[in-house]
Amino acid sequence: FKPGQYIGIRLTVDGQEVRRNYSLSAPPNGSTYRISVKREPGGVVSNHLHDALGVGAAIDLFPPAGEFVLAPGERPLALISGGVGITPTLPMLHAAHEQRRPVTFVHFARNAAVHAFRDWVDDLVARSPQARRFYCHEQAGTLPVDAHGRACTDLLARWLPQARDMDAYFIGPPPFMAAVKRALGELGVPPAQMHWEFFGPAAALET
């Protein structure tokens, strides 16, 4: 699969067939897929995966799909995620590491307790001289972060490469995506170099 893609899963919950998409959250290795699922309050599939599906259980998969993938090139990359939107950016960060492509990884989380994959990102960035990472939490906590608050132009202006000719990939809840898209526009990132994907429960589209 290509870094950034997702797989569909199909399973039966309470006698109903349900399907959901989940981003592949580990780099391709030729033999396994990893997904990482946030428990949504009241969510049918996420709670079922957490509570009822054990190791060794079988589920139906659809092949990897999705256009939110790293375009080949040499321009510096910005990978900007909010919450569980971090998942597809992890294989992308790994691909940038392998290609020795300059990359700025920015992650916004509500607080330290729900900041996923911090150690994995820290370890990879420590081994990638051309990579930098910045974390921002909405609520103060015990672990150090680079800022507190929400995604905004000021933070991205500080953290992204000064030459705005970059390929920017961003993903997260809809209000987060709107804020990042506006900020990147204000910073002068060309629209053709902005890439995003809608990510989240289908219900979010109906509100």
Ligand SMILES: Cc1cc2nc3c(=O)[nH]c(=O)nc-3n(C[C@H](O)[C@H](O)[C@H](O)COP(=O)(O)OP(=O)(O)OC[C@H]3O[C@@H](n4cnc5c(N)ncnc54)[C@H](O)[C@@H]3O)c2cc1C
């Ligand atoms: C391309 C893509 C990639 C994704 N990757 C990931 C990933 O890597 N990790 C991840 O955790 N998720 C990911 N998602 C989201 C995932 O597909 C599911 O939407 C998510 O897990 C919620 O599914 P659910 O069945 O638990 O919740 P649902 O049962 O679909 O409900 C979702 C939320 O909506 C509320 N809700 C349900 N029905 C209504 C209603 N009628 N009115 C108001 N509220 C309602 C529920 O209370 C719940 O909070 C991705 C989505 C897409 C499109």
